[in-house]
Amino acid sequence: MPAPRRSVLLGLAGLSMLPACAGPAQAQWPSGRGTVPDFADLAERVLPAVVNIAVLSEQTTTQIPPELRGTPFERYFRERRGRQQVQGAGSGFIVDPAGLVVTNNHVVGNAARVVVALQDGTELPARVVGTDELTDLALLRVEARAGLASVPWGASGAVRVGQWVLAAGNPFGLGGTVTSGIVSARGREIGAGPFDDFIQTDAAINPGNSGGPLFNAAGEVIGINTAIYSPSGASAGIGFATPSDLARGVIDQLRRDGRVERGWLGVAVQDIGEEAVLGGRNRGVQIQSIERNSPAARAGLRPGDIVTALNGERIETARALIRSVAGTPPGQTVRMTLTRDGRSRELAVQVGRRPGTAG
Structure with missing residues:
Protein backbone atom coordinates (compact mmCIF):
# COMPACT_ATOMS: atom_id res chain seq x y z
CA MET A 1 0.00 0.00 0.00
CA PRO A 2 1.62 3.32 -1.01
CA ALA A 3 2.55 5.83 1.66
CA PRO A 4 0.13 8.75 2.00
CA ARG A 5 0.99 11.96 0.25
CA ARG A 6 1.81 14.87 2.44
CA SER A 7 2.81 18.49 2.44
CA VAL A 8 6.33 18.95 3.78
CA LEU A 9 7.98 22.13 5.01
CA LEU A 10 11.44 22.35 3.56
CA GLY A 11 13.70 23.15 6.50
CA LEU A 12 16.59 20.72 6.81
CA ALA A 13 17.42 19.55 10.32
CA GLY A 14 19.83 17.08 11.79
CA LEU A 15 21.68 16.14 8.60
CA SER A 16 25.39 15.40 8.95
CA MET A 17 25.99 16.73 5.42
CA LEU A 18 25.46 20.34 6.51
CA PRO A 19 29.15 21.80 6.04
CA ALA A 20 21.82 26.24 -0.86
CA CYS A 21 23.13 40.33 -9.00
CA ALA A 22 22.52 43.24 -9.08
CA GLY A 23 19.73 44.26 -11.48
CA PRO A 24 17.43 42.05 -13.55
CA ALA A 25 19.01 39.79 -16.11
CA GLN A 26 17.83 39.94 -19.69
CA ALA A 27 17.60 36.26 -20.47
CA GLN A 28 16.66 35.46 -24.04
CA TRP A 29 15.45 31.91 -24.28
CA PRO A 30 14.97 30.18 -27.63
CA SER A 31 11.48 29.31 -28.74
CA GLY A 32 10.14 26.84 -31.21
CA ARG A 33 9.76 23.11 -31.48
CA GLY A 34 12.67 20.98 -30.30
CA THR A 35 14.53 23.71 -28.41
CA VAL A 36 15.44 23.71 -24.70
CA PRO A 37 16.26 26.87 -22.69
CA ASP A 38 19.84 27.32 -21.50
CA PHE A 39 19.89 28.44 -17.86
CA ALA A 40 23.67 28.85 -17.55
CA ASP A 41 23.83 32.64 -17.92
CA LEU A 42 20.84 33.13 -15.64
CA ALA A 43 22.28 30.86 -12.93
CA GLU A 44 25.64 32.64 -13.11
CA ARG A 45 23.98 36.01 -12.55
CA VAL A 46 21.68 35.10 -9.66
CA LEU A 47 23.64 32.54 -7.63
CA PRO A 48 25.92 35.11 -5.91
CA ALA A 49 22.81 36.46 -4.14
CA VAL A 50 21.57 33.02 -2.99
CA VAL A 51 22.77 32.01 0.47
CA ASN A 52 22.88 28.97 2.72
CA ILE A 53 21.50 29.39 6.23
CA ALA A 54 22.68 27.37 9.23
CA VAL A 55 20.79 27.59 12.52
CA LEU A 56 21.79 26.59 16.04
CA SER A 57 19.07 26.21 18.65
CA GLU A 58 19.44 25.31 22.29
CA GLN A 59 17.38 22.35 23.44
CA THR A 60 17.17 21.47 27.10
CA THR A 61 17.79 17.82 27.97
CA THR A 62 16.07 16.86 31.23
CA GLN A 63 16.67 13.10 31.31
CA ILE A 64 19.72 11.91 33.22
CA PRO A 65 20.93 8.33 32.93
CA PRO A 66 19.68 6.37 35.98
CA GLU A 67 23.18 5.15 36.80
CA LEU A 68 24.37 8.76 37.28
CA ARG A 69 21.62 9.92 39.59
CA GLY A 70 22.79 10.61 43.11
CA THR A 71 26.44 10.45 42.12
CA PRO A 72 29.02 13.27 41.77
CA PHE A 73 28.64 12.89 38.01
CA GLU A 74 25.03 14.10 38.08
CA ARG A 75 26.09 17.74 38.48
CA TYR A 76 28.67 17.36 35.72
CA PHE A 77 26.00 15.94 33.43
CA ARG A 78 23.61 18.81 34.15
CA GLU A 79 26.26 21.46 33.51
CA ARG A 80 28.06 19.96 30.55
CA ARG A 81 25.47 17.72 28.94
CA GLY A 82 22.23 19.41 29.95
CA ARG A 83 22.02 21.53 26.81
CA GLN A 84 22.43 20.34 23.25
CA GLN A 85 22.95 22.27 20.05
CA VAL A 86 20.44 21.30 17.40
CA GLN A 87 21.68 22.09 13.90
CA GLY A 88 19.54 22.76 10.85
CA ALA A 89 19.85 24.31 7.41
CA GLY A 90 17.86 26.22 4.85
CA SER A 91 18.19 28.72 2.04
CA GLY A 92 17.70 32.43 1.49
CA PHE A 93 18.48 35.30 -0.85
CA ILE A 94 19.82 38.83 -0.54
CA VAL A 95 17.38 41.61 -1.49
CA ASP A 96 19.54 44.56 -0.44
CA PRO A 97 23.32 44.98 -0.90
CA ALA A 98 23.42 46.34 2.67
CA GLY A 99 22.83 42.78 3.89
CA LEU A 100 19.09 42.03 4.08
CA VAL A 101 18.32 38.35 3.59
CA VAL A 102 14.88 36.79 3.03
CA THR A 103 14.09 33.23 4.15
CA ASN A 104 11.28 31.19 5.72
CA ASN A 105 10.18 31.61 9.32
CA HIS A 106 10.36 27.84 9.88
CA VAL A 107 14.03 27.89 8.83
CA VAL A 108 15.13 30.19 11.65
CA GLY A 109 12.46 29.27 14.21
CA ASN A 110 13.77 30.03 17.70
CA ALA A 111 17.41 29.75 16.69
CA ALA A 112 19.95 30.90 19.24
CA ARG A 113 22.41 31.59 16.44
CA VAL A 114 22.03 32.02 12.67
CA VAL A 115 24.92 31.92 10.21
CA VAL A 116 24.60 32.93 6.56
CA ALA A 117 27.06 31.45 4.07
CA LEU A 118 27.69 33.18 0.74
CA GLN A 119 28.47 31.35 -2.48
CA ASP A 120 32.20 32.06 -2.06
CA GLY A 121 32.20 30.31 1.34
CA THR A 122 32.19 33.48 3.45
CA GLU A 123 30.23 32.94 6.67
CA LEU A 124 28.49 35.87 8.33
CA PRO A 125 26.57 35.91 11.62
CA ALA A 126 22.98 37.03 11.06
CA ARG A 127 20.47 38.86 13.19
CA VAL A 128 16.75 38.12 12.86
CA VAL A 129 15.08 41.43 12.01
CA GLY A 130 11.57 39.99 12.18
CA THR A 131 9.41 37.00 11.38
CA ASP A 132 5.83 36.40 10.28
CA GLU A 133 4.34 33.02 11.13
CA LEU A 134 1.18 33.40 9.04
CA THR A 135 3.10 33.73 5.77
CA ASP A 136 6.12 31.73 6.99
CA LEU A 137 8.56 34.53 6.14
CA ALA A 138 11.58 35.93 7.96
CA LEU A 139 14.03 38.77 7.37
CA LEU A 140 17.67 38.58 8.46
CA ARG A 141 20.49 41.12 8.47
CA VAL A 142 24.18 40.44 8.02
CA GLU A 143 27.11 42.86 8.23
CA ALA A 144 29.61 42.72 5.40
CA ARG A 145 32.66 44.87 4.64
CA ALA A 146 31.43 45.58 1.12
CA GLY A 147 28.10 45.63 -0.67
CA LEU A 148 26.67 42.20 -1.38
CA ALA A 149 25.19 40.83 -4.59
CA SER A 150 21.41 41.08 -4.52
CA VAL A 151 18.42 40.09 -6.64
CA PRO A 152 15.29 42.13 -7.39
CA TRP A 153 11.67 41.29 -6.73
CA GLY A 154 9.48 40.38 -9.69
CA ALA A 155 5.70 40.51 -10.12
CA SER A 156 4.18 37.12 -9.36
CA GLY A 157 0.84 38.37 -10.64
CA ALA A 158 2.31 38.40 -14.14
CA VAL A 159 3.40 34.75 -13.93
CA ARG A 160 1.64 32.40 -16.33
CA VAL A 161 1.06 28.67 -16.05
CA GLY A 162 3.62 26.92 -18.25
CA GLN A 163 6.27 29.63 -17.81
CA TRP A 164 9.86 28.49 -17.22
CA VAL A 165 11.29 29.11 -13.73
CA LEU A 166 14.58 28.49 -11.95
CA ALA A 167 14.80 27.43 -8.28
CA ALA A 168 17.98 27.92 -6.26
CA GLY A 169 19.03 26.90 -2.77
CA ASN A 170 20.61 24.45 -0.38
CA PRO A 171 18.87 21.06 -0.84
CA PHE A 172 20.02 18.40 1.63
CA GLY A 173 22.81 20.78 2.69
CA LEU A 174 24.52 20.58 -0.70
CA GLY A 175 24.46 24.33 -1.33
CA GLY A 176 24.65 26.34 -4.55
CA THR A 177 22.11 24.17 -6.38
CA VAL A 178 19.79 25.24 -9.19
CA THR A 179 16.91 23.33 -10.74
CA SER A 180 14.55 24.28 -13.55
CA GLY A 181 10.93 23.63 -14.37
CA ILE A 182 7.70 25.37 -15.20
CA VAL A 183 4.87 26.99 -13.29
CA SER A 184 2.39 24.15 -12.88
CA ALA A 185 -0.43 26.14 -11.28
CA ARG A 186 -1.22 29.35 -9.44
CA GLY A 187 -3.31 30.16 -6.38
CA ARG A 188 -2.83 26.78 -4.71
CA GLU A 189 -4.26 26.27 -1.22
CA ILE A 190 -2.46 23.57 0.77
CA GLY A 191 -3.82 24.19 4.26
CA ALA A 192 -0.78 26.10 5.48
CA GLY A 193 -2.76 29.11 6.68
CA PRO A 194 -5.28 31.85 5.86
CA PHE A 195 -2.99 33.39 3.24
CA ASP A 196 -2.43 30.31 1.09
CA ASP A 197 -1.89 31.48 -2.48
CA PHE A 198 1.05 29.36 -3.60
CA ILE A 199 2.75 29.08 -6.95
CA GLN A 200 3.09 25.40 -7.84
CA THR A 201 6.14 24.29 -9.82
CA ASP A 202 7.67 21.04 -11.03
CA ALA A 203 11.23 22.37 -10.56
CA ALA A 204 12.95 19.93 -8.18
CA ILE A 205 12.63 21.29 -4.63
CA ASN A 206 13.82 19.31 -1.63
CA PRO A 207 14.38 19.66 2.14
CA GLY A 208 16.90 22.45 2.62
CA ASN A 209 15.43 24.54 -0.21
CA SER A 210 13.19 26.37 2.26
CA GLY A 211 13.51 30.13 1.89
CA GLY A 212 15.28 29.88 -1.45
CA PRO A 213 14.18 31.97 -4.44
CA LEU A 214 12.14 30.99 -7.46
CA PHE A 215 13.27 33.09 -10.44
CA ASN A 216 11.62 34.08 -13.68
CA ALA A 217 13.53 34.43 -16.94
CA ALA A 218 14.61 37.97 -16.05
CA GLY A 219 16.35 36.86 -12.87
CA GLU A 220 13.63 38.36 -10.68
CA VAL A 221 12.31 36.61 -7.57
CA ILE A 222 8.69 35.68 -8.17
CA GLY A 223 8.40 33.20 -5.28
CA ILE A 224 9.97 31.87 -2.07
CA ASN A 225 10.19 28.07 -2.00
CA THR A 226 8.31 26.86 1.07
CA ALA A 227 6.82 23.36 0.84
CA ILE A 228 6.57 20.20 -1.22
CA TYR A 229 3.83 17.62 -1.73
CA SER A 230 5.44 14.20 -1.60
CA PRO A 231 4.95 10.59 -0.47
CA SER A 232 8.61 10.32 0.54
CA GLY A 233 9.66 13.75 1.81
CA ALA A 234 11.81 14.37 -1.27
CA SER A 235 10.90 16.02 -4.56
CA ALA A 236 8.03 14.44 -6.45
CA GLY A 237 7.72 17.29 -8.91
CA ILE A 238 5.17 19.21 -6.84
CA GLY A 239 6.65 22.18 -5.03
CA PHE A 240 5.08 25.34 -3.64
CA ALA A 241 6.42 28.89 -3.44
CA THR A 242 4.99 31.92 -1.66
CA PRO A 243 4.27 34.51 -4.39
CA SER A 244 6.42 37.63 -4.40
CA ASP A 245 3.41 39.95 -4.51
CA LEU A 246 2.43 38.66 -1.07
CA ALA A 247 5.95 38.31 0.32
CA ARG A 248 7.23 41.73 -0.68
CA GLY A 249 4.71 43.64 1.45
CA VAL A 250 5.42 41.42 4.46
CA ILE A 251 9.19 41.86 4.08
CA ASP A 252 8.80 45.63 3.75
CA GLN A 253 6.88 45.72 7.05
CA LEU A 254 9.45 43.54 8.79
CA ARG A 255 12.21 45.80 7.52
CA ARG A 256 10.42 48.93 8.71
CA ASP A 257 8.82 47.77 11.97
CA GLY A 258 10.27 44.35 12.79
CA ARG A 259 6.74 42.90 12.81
CA VAL A 260 3.62 42.66 10.67
CA GLU A 261 0.35 44.32 11.63
CA ARG A 262 -2.82 43.10 9.93
Whole structure:
Protein backbone atom coordinates (compact mmCIF):
# COMPACT_ATOMS: atom_id res chain seq x y z
CA MET A 1 0.00 0.00 0.00
CA PRO A 2 1.62 3.32 -1.01
CA ALA A 3 2.55 5.83 1.66
CA PRO A 4 0.13 8.75 2.00
CA ARG A 5 0.99 11.96 0.25
CA ARG A 6 1.81 14.87 2.44
CA SER A 7 2.81 18.49 2.44
CA VAL A 8 6.33 18.95 3.78
CA LEU A 9 7.98 22.13 5.01
CA LEU A 10 11.44 22.35 3.56
CA GLY A 11 13.70 23.15 6.50
CA LEU A 12 16.59 20.72 6.81
CA ALA A 13 17.42 19.55 10.32
CA GLY A 14 19.83 17.08 11.79
CA LEU A 15 21.68 16.14 8.60
CA SER A 16 25.39 15.40 8.95
CA MET A 17 25.99 16.73 5.42
CA LEU A 18 25.46 20.34 6.51
CA PRO A 19 29.15 21.80 6.04
CA ALA A 20 21.82 26.24 -0.86
CA CYS A 21 23.13 40.33 -9.00
CA ALA A 22 22.52 43.24 -9.08
CA GLY A 23 19.73 44.26 -11.48
CA PRO A 24 17.43 42.05 -13.55
CA ALA A 25 19.01 39.79 -16.11
CA GLN A 26 17.83 39.94 -19.69
CA ALA A 27 17.60 36.26 -20.47
CA GLN A 28 16.66 35.46 -24.04
CA TRP A 29 15.45 31.91 -24.28
CA PRO A 30 14.97 30.18 -27.63
CA SER A 31 11.48 29.31 -28.74
CA GLY A 32 10.14 26.84 -31.21
CA ARG A 33 9.76 23.11 -31.48
CA GLY A 34 12.67 20.98 -30.30
CA THR A 35 14.53 23.71 -28.41
CA VAL A 36 15.44 23.71 -24.70
CA PRO A 37 16.26 26.87 -22.69
CA ASP A 38 19.84 27.32 -21.50
CA PHE A 39 19.89 28.44 -17.86
CA ALA A 40 23.67 28.85 -17.55
CA ASP A 41 23.83 32.64 -17.92
CA LEU A 42 20.84 33.13 -15.64
CA ALA A 43 22.28 30.86 -12.93
CA GLU A 44 25.64 32.64 -13.11
CA ARG A 45 23.98 36.01 -12.55
CA VAL A 46 21.68 35.10 -9.66
CA LEU A 47 23.64 32.54 -7.63
CA PRO A 48 25.92 35.11 -5.91
CA ALA A 49 22.81 36.46 -4.14
CA VAL A 50 21.57 33.02 -2.99
CA VAL A 51 22.77 32.01 0.47
CA ASN A 52 22.88 28.97 2.72
CA ILE A 53 21.50 29.39 6.23
CA ALA A 54 22.68 27.37 9.23
CA VAL A 55 20.79 27.59 12.52
CA LEU A 56 21.79 26.59 16.04
CA SER A 57 19.07 26.21 18.65
CA GLU A 58 19.44 25.31 22.29
CA GLN A 59 17.38 22.35 23.44
CA THR A 60 17.17 21.47 27.10
CA THR A 61 17.79 17.82 27.97
CA THR A 62 16.07 16.86 31.23
CA GLN A 63 16.67 13.10 31.31
CA ILE A 64 19.72 11.91 33.22
CA PRO A 65 20.93 8.33 32.93
CA PRO A 66 19.68 6.37 35.98
CA GLU A 67 23.18 5.15 36.80
CA LEU A 68 24.37 8.76 37.28
CA ARG A 69 21.62 9.92 39.59
CA GLY A 70 22.79 10.61 43.11
CA THR A 71 26.44 10.45 42.12
CA PRO A 72 29.02 13.27 41.77
CA PHE A 73 28.64 12.89 38.01
CA GLU A 74 25.03 14.10 38.08
CA ARG A 75 26.09 17.74 38.48
CA TYR A 76 28.67 17.36 35.72
CA PHE A 77 26.00 15.94 33.43
CA ARG A 78 23.61 18.81 34.15
CA GLU A 79 26.26 21.46 33.51
CA ARG A 80 28.06 19.96 30.55
CA ARG A 81 25.47 17.72 28.94
CA GLY A 82 22.23 19.41 29.95
CA ARG A 83 22.02 21.53 26.81
CA GLN A 84 22.43 20.34 23.25
CA GLN A 85 22.95 22.27 20.05
CA VAL A 86 20.44 21.30 17.40
CA GLN A 87 21.68 22.09 13.90
CA GLY A 88 19.54 22.76 10.85
CA ALA A 89 19.85 24.31 7.41
CA GLY A 90 17.86 26.22 4.85
CA SER A 91 18.19 28.72 2.04
CA GLY A 92 17.70 32.43 1.49
CA PHE A 93 18.48 35.30 -0.85
CA ILE A 94 19.82 38.83 -0.54
CA VAL A 95 17.38 41.61 -1.49
CA ASP A 96 19.54 44.56 -0.44
CA PRO A 97 23.32 44.98 -0.90
CA ALA A 98 23.42 46.34 2.67
CA GLY A 99 22.83 42.78 3.89
CA LEU A 100 19.09 42.03 4.08
CA VAL A 101 18.32 38.35 3.59
CA VAL A 102 14.88 36.79 3.03
CA THR A 103 14.09 33.23 4.15
CA ASN A 104 11.28 31.19 5.72
CA ASN A 105 10.18 31.61 9.32
CA HIS A 106 10.36 27.84 9.88
CA VAL A 107 14.03 27.89 8.83
CA VAL A 108 15.13 30.19 11.65
CA GLY A 109 12.46 29.27 14.21
CA ASN A 110 13.77 30.03 17.70
CA ALA A 111 17.41 29.75 16.69
CA ALA A 112 19.95 30.90 19.24
CA ARG A 113 22.41 31.59 16.44
CA VAL A 114 22.03 32.02 12.67
CA VAL A 115 24.92 31.92 10.21
CA VAL A 116 24.60 32.93 6.56
CA ALA A 117 27.06 31.45 4.07
CA LEU A 118 27.69 33.18 0.74
CA GLN A 119 28.47 31.35 -2.48
CA ASP A 120 32.20 32.06 -2.06
CA GLY A 121 32.20 30.31 1.34
CA THR A 122 32.19 33.48 3.45
CA GLU A 123 30.23 32.94 6.67
CA LEU A 124 28.49 35.87 8.33
CA PRO A 125 26.57 35.91 11.62
CA ALA A 126 22.98 37.03 11.06
CA ARG A 127 20.47 38.86 13.19
CA VAL A 128 16.75 38.12 12.86
CA VAL A 129 15.08 41.43 12.01
CA GLY A 130 11.57 39.99 12.18
CA THR A 131 9.41 37.00 11.38
CA ASP A 132 5.83 36.40 10.28
CA GLU A 133 4.34 33.02 11.13
CA LEU A 134 1.18 33.40 9.04
CA THR A 135 3.10 33.73 5.77
CA ASP A 136 6.12 31.73 6.99
CA LEU A 137 8.56 34.53 6.14
CA ALA A 138 11.58 35.93 7.96
CA LEU A 139 14.03 38.77 7.37
CA LEU A 140 17.67 38.58 8.46
CA ARG A 141 20.49 41.12 8.47
CA VAL A 142 24.18 40.44 8.02
CA GLU A 143 27.11 42.86 8.23
CA ALA A 144 29.61 42.72 5.40
CA ARG A 145 32.66 44.87 4.64
CA ALA A 146 31.43 45.58 1.12
CA GLY A 147 28.10 45.63 -0.67
CA LEU A 148 26.67 42.20 -1.38
CA ALA A 149 25.19 40.83 -4.59
CA SER A 150 21.41 41.08 -4.52
CA VAL A 151 18.42 40.09 -6.64
CA PRO A 152 15.29 42.13 -7.39
CA TRP A 153 11.67 41.29 -6.73
CA GLY A 154 9.48 40.38 -9.69
CA ALA A 155 5.70 40.51 -10.12
CA SER A 156 4.18 37.12 -9.36
CA GLY A 157 0.84 38.37 -10.64
CA ALA A 158 2.31 38.40 -14.14
CA VAL A 159 3.40 34.75 -13.93
CA ARG A 160 1.64 32.40 -16.33
CA VAL A 161 1.06 28.67 -16.05
CA GLY A 162 3.62 26.92 -18.25
CA GLN A 163 6.27 29.63 -17.81
CA TRP A 164 9.86 28.49 -17.22
CA VAL A 165 11.29 29.11 -13.73
CA LEU A 166 14.58 28.49 -11.95
CA ALA A 167 14.80 27.43 -8.28
CA ALA A 168 17.98 27.92 -6.26
CA GLY A 169 19.03 26.90 -2.77
CA ASN A 170 20.61 24.45 -0.38
CA PRO A 171 18.87 21.06 -0.84
CA PHE A 172 20.02 18.40 1.63
CA GLY A 173 22.81 20.78 2.69
CA LEU A 174 24.52 20.58 -0.70
CA GLY A 175 24.46 24.33 -1.33
CA GLY A 176 24.65 26.34 -4.55
CA THR A 177 22.11 24.17 -6.38
CA VAL A 178 19.79 25.24 -9.19
CA THR A 179 16.91 23.33 -10.74
CA SER A 180 14.55 24.28 -13.55
CA GLY A 181 10.93 23.63 -14.37
CA ILE A 182 7.70 25.37 -15.20
CA VAL A 183 4.87 26.99 -13.29
CA SER A 184 2.39 24.15 -12.88
CA ALA A 185 -0.43 26.14 -11.28
CA ARG A 186 -1.22 29.35 -9.44
CA GLY A 187 -3.31 30.16 -6.38
CA ARG A 188 -2.83 26.78 -4.71
CA GLU A 189 -4.26 26.27 -1.22
CA ILE A 190 -2.46 23.57 0.77
CA GLY A 191 -3.82 24.19 4.26
CA ALA A 192 -0.78 26.10 5.48
CA GLY A 193 -2.76 29.11 6.68
CA PRO A 194 -5.28 31.85 5.86
CA PHE A 195 -2.99 33.39 3.24
CA ASP A 196 -2.43 30.31 1.09
CA ASP A 197 -1.89 31.48 -2.48
CA PHE A 198 1.05 29.36 -3.60
CA ILE A 199 2.75 29.08 -6.95
CA GLN A 200 3.09 25.40 -7.84
CA THR A 201 6.14 24.29 -9.82
CA ASP A 202 7.67 21.04 -11.03
CA ALA A 203 11.23 22.37 -10.56
CA ALA A 204 12.95 19.93 -8.18
CA ILE A 205 12.63 21.29 -4.63
CA ASN A 206 13.82 19.31 -1.63
CA PRO A 207 14.38 19.66 2.14
CA GLY A 208 16.90 22.45 2.62
CA ASN A 209 15.43 24.54 -0.21
CA SER A 210 13.19 26.37 2.26
CA GLY A 211 13.51 30.13 1.89
CA GLY A 212 15.28 29.88 -1.45
CA PRO A 213 14.18 31.97 -4.44
CA LEU A 214 12.14 30.99 -7.46
CA PHE A 215 13.27 33.09 -10.44
CA ASN A 216 11.62 34.08 -13.68
CA ALA A 217 13.53 34.43 -16.94
CA ALA A 218 14.61 37.97 -16.05
CA GLY A 219 16.35 36.86 -12.87
CA GLU A 220 13.63 38.36 -10.68
CA VAL A 221 12.31 36.61 -7.57
CA ILE A 222 8.69 35.68 -8.17
CA GLY A 223 8.40 33.20 -5.28
CA ILE A 224 9.97 31.87 -2.07
CA ASN A 225 10.19 28.07 -2.00
CA THR A 226 8.31 26.86 1.07
CA ALA A 227 6.82 23.36 0.84
CA ILE A 228 6.57 20.20 -1.22
CA TYR A 229 3.83 17.62 -1.73
CA SER A 230 5.44 14.20 -1.60
CA PRO A 231 4.95 10.59 -0.47
CA SER A 232 8.61 10.32 0.54
CA GLY A 233 9.66 13.75 1.81
CA ALA A 234 11.81 14.37 -1.27
CA SER A 235 10.90 16.02 -4.56
CA ALA A 236 8.03 14.44 -6.45
CA GLY A 237 7.72 17.29 -8.91
CA ILE A 238 5.17 19.21 -6.84
CA GLY A 239 6.65 22.18 -5.03
CA PHE A 240 5.08 25.34 -3.64
CA ALA A 241 6.42 28.89 -3.44
CA THR A 242 4.99 31.92 -1.66
CA PRO A 243 4.27 34.51 -4.39
CA SER A 244 6.42 37.63 -4.40
CA ASP A 245 3.41 39.95 -4.51
CA LEU A 246 2.43 38.66 -1.07
CA ALA A 247 5.95 38.31 0.32
CA ARG A 248 7.23 41.73 -0.68
CA GLY A 249 4.71 43.64 1.45
CA VAL A 250 5.42 41.42 4.46
CA ILE A 251 9.19 41.86 4.08
CA ASP A 252 8.80 45.63 3.75
CA GLN A 253 6.88 45.72 7.05
CA LEU A 254 9.45 43.54 8.79
CA ARG A 255 12.21 45.80 7.52
CA ARG A 256 10.42 48.93 8.71
CA ASP A 257 8.82 47.77 11.97
CA GLY A 258 10.27 44.35 12.79
CA ARG A 259 6.74 42.90 12.81
CA VAL A 260 3.62 42.66 10.67
CA GLU A 261 0.35 44.32 11.63
CA ARG A 262 -2.82 43.10 9.93
CA GLY A 263 -6.33 44.39 9.74
CA TRP A 264 -9.14 42.56 11.56
CA LEU A 265 -12.94 42.70 11.68
CA GLY A 266 -13.80 40.03 14.25
CA VAL A 267 -16.15 37.93 12.14
CA ALA A 268 -16.50 34.30 11.14
CA VAL A 269 -17.41 33.97 7.47
CA GLN A 270 -18.16 31.36 4.84
CA ASP A 271 -18.63 31.25 1.08
CA ILE A 272 -22.10 31.39 -0.43
CA GLY A 273 -22.64 27.98 -2.00
CA GLU A 274 -23.47 27.52 -5.67
CA GLU A 275 -26.93 26.22 -4.75
CA ALA A 276 -27.68 29.44 -2.88
CA VAL A 277 -26.56 31.52 -5.86
CA LEU A 278 -28.77 29.50 -8.20
CA GLY A 279 -31.60 30.02 -5.73
CA GLY A 280 -31.44 33.75 -6.25
CA ARG A 281 -29.03 34.86 -3.51
CA ASN A 282 -26.18 37.20 -4.33
CA ARG A 283 -22.73 35.75 -4.75
CA GLY A 284 -20.54 36.84 -1.86
CA VAL A 285 -19.45 35.95 1.65
CA GLN A 286 -21.91 35.31 4.45
CA ILE A 287 -21.16 36.44 7.99
CA GLN A 288 -21.76 33.57 10.40
CA SER A 289 -20.92 35.18 13.73
CA ILE A 290 -19.46 38.38 15.18
CA GLU A 291 -17.19 38.79 18.18
CA ARG A 292 -18.41 41.10 20.90
CA ASN A 293 -16.80 44.56 20.98
CA SER A 294 -15.08 43.87 17.66
CA PRO A 295 -14.80 46.38 14.77
CA ALA A 296 -17.59 44.52 12.97
CA ALA A 297 -19.89 44.72 16.00
CA ARG A 298 -19.24 48.45 16.44
CA ALA A 299 -19.97 49.08 12.75
CA GLY A 300 -23.36 47.33 12.96
CA LEU A 301 -22.66 44.18 10.95
CA ARG A 302 -24.99 41.27 11.69
CA PRO A 303 -24.90 37.49 11.30
CA GLY A 304 -26.54 36.60 7.99
CA ASP A 305 -25.23 39.69 6.17
CA ILE A 306 -23.75 38.85 2.77
CA VAL A 307 -20.65 40.90 1.91
CA THR A 308 -20.41 41.50 -1.83
CA ALA A 309 -17.73 44.21 -2.14
CA LEU A 310 -15.00 46.00 -0.23
CA ASN A 311 -14.19 49.57 -1.29
CA GLY A 312 -16.06 48.88 -4.51
CA GLU A 313 -14.15 45.70 -5.40
CA ARG A 314 -16.14 42.49 -5.74
CA ILE A 315 -15.71 39.92 -2.98
CA GLU A 316 -16.76 36.36 -3.85
CA THR A 317 -14.85 34.14 -1.40
CA ALA A 318 -14.19 34.14 2.32
CA ARG A 319 -10.46 33.84 1.66
CA ALA A 320 -10.53 36.95 -0.54
CA LEU A 321 -12.31 38.92 2.20
CA ILE A 322 -9.84 37.79 4.86
CA ARG A 323 -6.88 38.77 2.68
CA SER A 324 -8.34 42.14 1.77
CA VAL A 325 -9.07 43.05 5.38
CA ALA A 326 -5.70 41.71 6.56
CA GLY A 327 -3.96 43.92 4.01
CA THR A 328 -5.74 47.02 5.30
CA PRO A 329 -3.75 49.04 7.88
CA PRO A 330 -5.38 48.96 11.33
CA GLY A 331 -7.32 52.16 11.97
CA GLN A 332 -8.27 52.69 8.32
CA THR A 333 -11.95 52.85 7.41
CA VAL A 334 -13.26 50.67 4.58
CA ARG A 335 -16.54 50.81 2.67
CA MET A 336 -18.34 47.50 2.84
CA THR A 337 -21.17 46.65 0.45
CA LEU A 338 -23.54 43.99 1.72
CA THR A 339 -26.95 42.48 1.27
CA ARG A 340 -29.30 42.34 4.26
CA ASP A 341 -32.87 41.07 4.10
CA GLY A 342 -32.69 41.16 0.31
CA ARG A 343 -31.60 44.80 0.16
CA SER A 344 -28.20 46.24 -0.68
CA ARG A 345 -26.59 48.67 1.71
CA GLU A 346 -23.18 50.10 2.56
CA LEU A 347 -21.45 50.37 5.93
CA ALA A 348 -18.28 52.18 6.94
CA VAL A 349 -16.12 49.91 9.06
CA GLN A 350 -12.97 50.99 10.88
CA VAL A 351 -10.56 48.07 10.66
CA GLY A 352 -8.95 46.92 13.91
CA ARG A 353 -5.62 45.26 14.61
CA ARG A 354 -5.50 41.49 14.30
CA PRO A 355 -5.03 40.00 17.81
CA GLY A 356 -1.50 38.85 18.47
CA THR A 357 0.14 41.32 16.06
CA ALA A 358 0.51 44.29 18.36
CA GLY A 359 4.08 45.29 19.07
